[in-house]
Amino acid sequence: xxxxxxxxxxxxxxxxxxxxxxxxxxxxxxxxxxxxxxxxxxxxxxxxxxxxxxxxxxxxxxxxxxxxxxxxxxxxxxxxxxxxxxxxxxxxxxxxxxxxxxxxxxxxxxxxxxxxxxxxxxxxxxxxxxxxxxxxxxxxxxxxxxxxxxxxxxxxxxxxxxxxxxxxxxxxxxxxxxxxxxxxxxxxxxxxxxxxxxxxxxxxxxxxxxxxxxxxxxxxxxxxxxxxxxxxxxxxxxxxxxxxxxxxxxxxxxxxxxxxxxxxxxxxxxxxxxxxxxxxxxxxxxxxxxxxxxxxxxxxxxxx
Amino acid sequence: xxxxxxxxxxxxxxxxxxxxxxxxxxxxxxxxxxxxxxxxxxxxxxxxxxxxxxxxxxxxxxxxxxxxxxxxxxxxxxxxxxxxxxxxxxxxxxxxxxxxxxxxxxxxxxxxxxxxxxxxxxxxxxxxxxxxxxxxxxxxxxxxxxxxxxxxxxxxxxxxxxxxxxxxxxxxxxxxxxxxxxxxxxxxxxxxxxxxxxxxxxxxxxxxxxxxxxxxxxxxxxxxxxxxxxxxxxxxxxxxxxxxxxxxxxxxxxxxxxxxxxxxxxxxxxxxxxxxxx
Numbered sequence: 001x002x003x004x005x006x007x008x009x010x011x012x013x014x015x016x017x018x019x020x021x022x023x024x025x026x027x028x029x030x031x032x033x034x035x036x037x038x039x040x041x042x043x044x045x046x047x048x049x050x051x052x053x054x055x056x057x058x059x060x061x062x063x064x065x066x067x068x069x070x071x072x073x074x075x076x077x078x079x080x081x082x083x084x085x086x087x088x089x090x091x092x093x094x095x096x097x098x099x100x101x102x103x104x105x106x107x108x109x110x111x112x113x114x115x116x117x118x119x120x121x122x123x124x125x126x127x128x129x130x131x132x133x134x135x136x137x138x139x140x141x142x143x144x145x146x147x148x149x150x151x152x153x154x155x156x157x158x159x160x161x162x163x164x165x166x167x168x169x170x171x172x173x174x175x176x177x178x179x180x181x182x183x184x185x186x187x188x189x190x191x192x193x194x195x196x197x198x199x200x201x202x203x204x205x206x207x208x209x210x211x212x213x214x215x216x217x218x219x220x221x222x223x224x225x226x227x228x229x230x231x232x233x234x235x236x237x238x239x240x241x242x243x244x245x246x247x248x249x250x251x252x253x254x255x256x257x258x259x260x261x262x263x264x265x266x267x268x269x270x271x272x273x274x275x276x277x278x279x280x281x282x283x284x285x286x287x288x289x290x291x292x293x294x295x296x297x298x299x300x301x302x303x304x
Numbered sequence: 305x306x307x308x309x310x311x312x313x314x315x316x317x318x319x320x321x322x323x324x325x326x327x328x329x330x331x332x333x334x335x336x337x338x339x340x341x342x343x344x345x346x347x348x349x350x351x352x353x354x355x356x357x358x359x360x361x362x363x364x365x366x367x368x369x370x371x372x373x374x375x376x377x378x379x380x381x382x383x384x385x386x387x388x389x390x391x392x393x394x395x396x397x398x399x400x401x402x403x404x405x406x407x408x409x410x411x412x413x414x415x416x417x418x419x420x421x422x423x424x425x426x427x428x429x430x431x432x433x434x435x436x437x438x439x440x441x442x443x444x445x446x447x448x449x450x451x452x453x454x455x456x457x458x459x460x461x462x463x464x465x466x467x468x469x470x471x472x473x474x475x476x477x478x479x480x481x482x483x484x485x486x487x488x489x490x491x492x493x494x495x496x497x498x499x500x501x502x503x504x505x506x507x508x509x510x511x512x513x514x515x516x517x518x519x520x521x522x523x524x525x526x527x528x529x530x531x532x533x534x535x536x537x538x539x540x541x542x543x544x545x546x547x548x549x550x551x552x553x554x555x556x557x558x559x560x561x562x563x564x565x566x567x568x569x570x571x572x573x574x575x576x577x578x579x580x581x582x
Contacts, residue, residue: 051435053578054579073437077437081435091325092322103311103314104311105437145432
């Protein structure tokens with residue numbers, strides 16, 4: 001896949017206060033990229049730079065081969081954005097907000113507006129003022145605003161913030177559909193890691209204003225997960241098992257083992273079953289995004 | 305880049321609707337013309353007509369204005385009026401109220417334009433606009449129009465209302481039309497649009513740089529001062545409005561407007577606008 005976003009050695013300062021220094025990464029067309037990092041690490045600044053609404057202090061950015069500084073207008077035409085505050089007019093109704101932004105993006109298709117309101121379960125509330133909407137409804141309307149013109153690249157800044165579990169599900173589902181149906185490249189920022197784990201194909205880890213790591217989840221797992229912590233629901237008697245499989249915790253029928261490689265896992269399970277014990281559940285505990293995140297930040301901070 | 309008129313009007317219409325659908329804002333904008341174009345002139349004229357005035361201040365002021373007028377033409381017309389009260393009414397209607405009338409376009413456009421960018425910043429919507437595929441120029445023109453159109457509608461509406469009320473009251477007194485004269489026509493159709501644009505450009509510039517409405521108001525409010533100056537100039541006889549003076553003031557402000565437009569296009573790019581809100 002061809003790169004759609006290329007960032008090289010970007011620096012950004014606000015009044016001599018450095019926010020980003022030496023940020024480099026590439027995003028390929030059709031990817032769903034998660035930019036992860038703690039609050040204040042510069043995630044939103046990166047989105048603003050990519051859209052050319054602020055200028056970088058140094059470095060080079062290309063979005064769809066356009067320079068955001070001189071050709072930002074072209075980039076903004078093909079990109080959709082959901083900002084943290086959603087940026088909607090509270091004194092206007094939901095549908096009027098969409099009609100207004102639709103006109104700015106050259107979309108006058110009322111059918112599309114109505115369809116999206118339907119999809120995001122806002123059709124019944126479209127005539128109400130946005131000021132009366134709940135946080136979740138505002139966020140959903142913000143997402144409709146962002147995808148109204150069928151963007152090539154979609155930037156989502158904390159898309160699931162303030163949403164209830166149903167809302168989160170709806171948003172993640174839509175992200176997935178957009179990507180699959182239209183090949184939309186999605187660039188999303190979040191610090192709620194377990195939520196975006198199911199949708200992202202690539203991850204960028206931002207810390208202290210720089211990208212400390214990037215890759216797919218399995219690439220990162222191979223690189224960072226040295227030991228495997230596995231929790232098994234079983235009636236196995238620990239003393240009867242090979243001492244190679246270190247037990248770190250036992251809580252009733254739940255036993256947590258530490259294994260040196262993934263390959264040890266089938267062997268451990270085989271041994272338990274061979275000894276006529278039952279197994280009801282097996283779960284690798286430290287391979288979720290959150291564990292990876294802390295692992296990566298830990299390693300990088302040690303390097304500093 | 306070519307200006308997309310459709311986008312400009314979309315922005316302007318959004319703001320105009322915002323003004324007309326907000327009762328508090330609308331009442332605020334209507335009260336001022338009511339005071340300056342209806343209540344104040346009517347009360348003033350009727351008071352002078354029915355109450356025999358002995359206040360030496362008004363007498364002195366009227367004489368000062370009269371002495372400031374060039375000989376012949378209007379001065380002769382005024383001197384030929386049947387009583388001193390007639391002279392006072394004539395002078396007030398055609399000289400003093402004119403400069404006061406200018407407060408309508410200035411204050412109204414000031415209040416609308418001050419809110420233009422600061423309002424978007426305070427609501428967190430400027431970010432959405434700057435992320436949209438619209439140029440900063442289109443955004444500025446949209447904002448200027450959103451203040452210009454309602455102000456001119458209110459100004460011309462006030463002028464018509466003022467004209468009707470003044471004529472209804474003064475015709476029986478004078479048995480003639482003392483309104484409108486060239487001064488008034490120039491004031492409303494030449495100076496008002498220019499001074500409105502001048503006010504809006506200043507306020508939009510201030511608004512784009514301020515973080516809160518209060519901050520914008522403190523600096524932006526100063527634009528009323530020249531109008532107060534014009535009023536004081538009339539009352540003290542230092543600057544009597546005449547068609548020539550109105551034309552010259554208009555031309556001067558027009559040049560300033562061009563300069564302001566240049567400043568706006570030079571110093572307001574996306575980056576500065578964006579960073580002014582964070």
